[in-house]
Amino acid sequence: MQRFIVTLLVKLLPLCIAAQHGTIKGQVSSIDGNPIEFANISIQELITGTAADGNGKFEITKVPEGDYTLEISAIGFETKNQSIQILANKTLEIDIVLQESITSLQTVEILGIKERSYSNDVSFLGTKTATPLLDVPQSINYVTKELALDQAAFRLNDVVKNISGVNQYSFYNDITIRGFRVQGQRNSGMLVNGMRAMTSFWKQQLIPHIERVEVIKGPSSALFGNASPGGSINRVTKKPLAESRQSISSTVGSFNTFRTLGDFTGSISQDNSLLYRLNLGYENSGSFRDLQFDKNLVIAPSFSYLPNDRTRLNFDIVYQNSQGRLDRGQAVFGNGDLYSVPISTSLSAANDFLHEESVNATISLRHELTDRISFNSIYMRSSYGEDLLEHRTANTFATLAEGNKDPEQVEMRVFIRKRNWDNDGFNNFFNFNLTTGPIEHQLLIGYDYFQQLLQPGGSQLEARGYLSADGNSAINSFDPTNASAYMLDQNGNPMPNVAHFDLTDPNANALRDMSNYIYATRYYTQFRQRNHGLYIQDQLSINKLKILIGLRQEFFFDELNYDTDEEQFEEQRALLPRFGMVYSIQPNINVYATYVEGYEPQSADVANDPNVGGPFDPLTSSLLEIGAKAKWFNGKLNTTLAVYQLQQQGALYDANDANNPGLLVQIGEEESKGIELDLAGSINQNWSIVASYSYNDAVITESDNTEEIGRQKPNSPRHTGNIWTKYLINDGALKGIGFGLGANFVSERYGSIVSNDTPPIFPEYQLVDAAVYYKVEKFQLQVNVNNIFNKTHWVGGYDYIRAFPGAPRNIMTTVSYTF
Structure with missing residues (x-):
């Protein structure tokens, strides 16, 4: 009998033990309904736990019966403690919602922020502090890295269509905001982490290392000094996270596209005091344009x-190397028919390079000096080098014997150019959180410095024009009344x-024999600009x-022929409220109203050069804007409505003078x-959306040429609209499958102004894009189809010799893995 009882106990004991345990399972998400991947879930009393998967889901098994405290934490979110009760043989299903931590967003964006959706609630761009956008x-407005990845975007220009x-x-690093141009190399609207950085004008900026792209509309001179009146574009780089995270992806597709990306982050030290992040990007791609290609490397x-709770230090480097050719656009026949020449036709020669x-x-x-006072200091060093050989248009058709133009022949010129720039930016400011009676103050006091230096040796060889009668020199333009002077x-x-x-010659892009060209040398004398x-x-x-009340005193110094006996010095000042x-x-x-003034000095080499039509006055601008901002669906969906009036005085435009291609004209006022x-x-946890619409009446209101008054500004459509939506299936037989669908509309636009002539009109277009996603655990397959209906369109242009067609239908397939 005793033996029987012992045997029975041995068999029943495991069942009794098992009966005293339960299971916890659930999902961790943010307040906007998006899953928080890799959140930490722990049971304090048992010192055990787990991590959520890529969909925010978790499960803890074999938890002894009893009452416990569940702690849930994630970078960028408030830690949450929740009491739970575990019952024997029961599964506790629980959904955890974490509130994003505003206090953890430091006044300078040093640490990484774990955005997971198309929405972003906080920005440093508008105030230089972590301020809710509301x-x-x-x-x-902004584009998060999640939206860029879902659209398989690789360049800045790929994502700006999402912003009104x-x-x-x-084709260049060249964008309009509210009808006003923002260009690379002008240092007037292209920012990196809120600092002005030297960028290429010829190539669009790459974004594999970018957390989000932000656009502040209107002049931001009160914050950043020299700024475009239309707005400023800020690229926020990805910053280190405390938790280990690695991802790799590869994209192949149309136009022989191959891209591969890597993103690695985590802690180097056990106490999480030293963090790292490494972003890598490589591209080797062709184009729908003849002879065009891109080989890009980003490290x-x-x-x-x-070191402590009050001090944070960040150091980051972005190295970019780009090889390709400069694409000056599509030339069409002189009758102005955009469809008369294939959109693939470029003017490059096979021996060109950039x-x-x-x-x-x-x-x-x-560094936090006290609980209410902090100090921030940022230094950025940026350099840019350009090595160029290009066959390009002389901005006119070939001249015939009688002085008339040949509509099938484009006059050409050649540039061989090398230049190097160095930029230094230094920004220091104090934040004071103060209280005076019922009023709370967030006071910002600062000083910044910016310097751009063109290094010695910048020079260009240019071959252009028509041969003289003896063949030993070249004359810029042909004068039929003096034909004997020409060959x-x-x-x-x-x-x-x-x-x-020759637009009719299929071999026009062949190698060019450059040995017989007659060159003129242009020297880019060393200059320095300082703010x-x-x-x-x-x-x-x-x-x-x-x-919000702000005031900035700006001092601008321009030094031509810097560090030589012929140095020229120019100083400009502006007080910007x-x-x-x-x-x-x-x-x-929330409803809002704002008034701000802007200032953008003309560089001294342009302002004082009579060869380009100078001297020119500096640009001044002002913005009056009212609007409303709101959150819907429990904070999941952000909306902004803005009504604005923006004015600028002093803009420069190409005069399109065949005898002097560099000649500029200054317009009186634009509005x-x-x-x-x-x-x-997001509408809900599975459904994300971005959409925008803009009506923009951007016209010239004052000009010496009365025909220009009332004309829409170049490449400034009156109407633009965009929508992109993505839906993911998280349950059932189709679990892991997602769909994306988008459309983009742009109304007709004028090209650049041509003196005494009517500028070209680029037609309106509507594009439709789609995507399919399939995700299993840490693996995702993504297929994007862009321009589904193969719509021929032009994204912008100057004239009928420099039109910029958009890409035809193309397919991109991306495979990614997170581990």
Whole structure:
């Protein structure tokens, strides 16, 4: 009997033990309904736990019966403690919602922020502090890395279509915002982490290392000094995270596209005081354009050091190397028929090349002196080098014997050029959180410095024009009344120094014999530009009312022939005010109004050069804007509605003078008025969306040429619209499958102004894109089809010799793995 009882106990004991345990399973998500991947879930009393998967789901088994405290934490979110009760043989299903931690977003963006959706609630761009976008009295729109990945975007120009009032001007690093141009190399609207950095003008900026792209609409001179009146574009680089995360992806597709990306981050030290992140990107791609290709390399390491709770130091480098050819656009027959020449036709020769190299190095420091006072210091060193050989248009058709033009032959010229720039940016400011009676203040006082230096040796060989009668020199243009001064062919036509590009010749892109060209040398004399800025800003909070007051004193110095006996010095100054108000009419709805003035000096080499039509006055601008910002669906969806009036005085335009291709003209006044609507975020956990619409009436209001008054500004469509939506299936037989669908609309646009002539009109277009996603655990397959209906369209252009067609239908397939 005793033996029987022992045997029975041995058999029943495991069952009794098992009966005293339960299971916890659930999902961790943010307040906007998006899953928080890799969140940490722990049971405090048992010192055990797990991590959520890529979909925010978790499960803990064999938990003894009893009462416990569940702790859930994730970088960028408030840690949450929740009491739970485990019952024997039961599964506790629980959904955890974490609140994003605003306090963890330091006044300078040093640490990584774990965005997981198309929405972003906080920005440093509008105030230089971590301010909820709802409380910034100015329109700020953005594209997160999640949206860029879902659309298989690789360049800045690929994503700006998602933002109202923003569109391409050309193939270059060249964009319009509210009808005003923002260009690379002007240092007037292209920012990296809120700092001005030297960028290429010829190639669009790569974004594999970018966390998000932000656009602040209107002049931001009160914050950054020299700024484009239309707005500024800020690229926020990816920063280190404390938790280990690695991902790799590869994309193959149309036009012989191959891309591969890597993103690695985590902690180097056991106490998480030293963090790292490494982003890598490589591209080797062709194009739908003849002879065009891109070979790009991006290496972007970043390190964060947190010695204590009050001090944070970040160091990051972005190295970019680009090889390809400069694409000056499509030329069509002189009758102006955009469809008369294939959109694949470029004017390049097979021996052309463009090699660019850039390095950005940044050191950022934030230190909390007290609980209410912090100090921030940022230094950025950026360099850019250009090595170029190109056959390009002379901006006119070939001249015939009688002085008339041949509509099938494009006059050409050749540039061989090398230049190198170095930029230094230094920004220091204090933040004070103060209280005076019922008023809370967030006071900002700072000083910044920016310097751009063109290094010695910058020079260019240029071959252009028509050969002289003896063949020993070249004359820029042909004068039929003095034909004897030129070398003529058997038909009496002048002989070009560089052979014309024949639009009917299928071999026009062949190797060119450059040995007989007659060159003129242009020297880019060394110059230095410097900006000093003193600024103060106060954000006041009085119950539901917030007021922003800012003032900046700007000092601009331009030095031509720098460090030589012929040095020329020019100084300009500007006092730049900013004023805005935000009022909360509902907890989720704010209305705002703002007034800000802008300033953009003309560089001294342009302003004082009589060969290009100078001297020219500096650009000045002002913005008046009112609008509303709101959150919907429990904070999941952000919306912005803006109505604005923007004015600028002093813009320069190409005069399109065949005898002097560099000649510019200054327009008296331009005005942009319009309305914009943007929304971004989620309808629910599975359904994400971005959409925008813009009506922009951007016209010339004052000009010496009366025919220009009232004309729409170049590459400034009156109407643009965009929508992109993505739906993921998380349950059932189709679990892991997702679908994306989008459309983009742009109305007709003028090209650049041509003096005494009507500028070309580029037709409106509507494009449709789609995507399919399949995700299993840490593996995802993604297929994007762009321009599904193969719509022929032009994204912008100058004239009928420099039109910029958009890509035809193309397919991109991406495979990614996170581990």
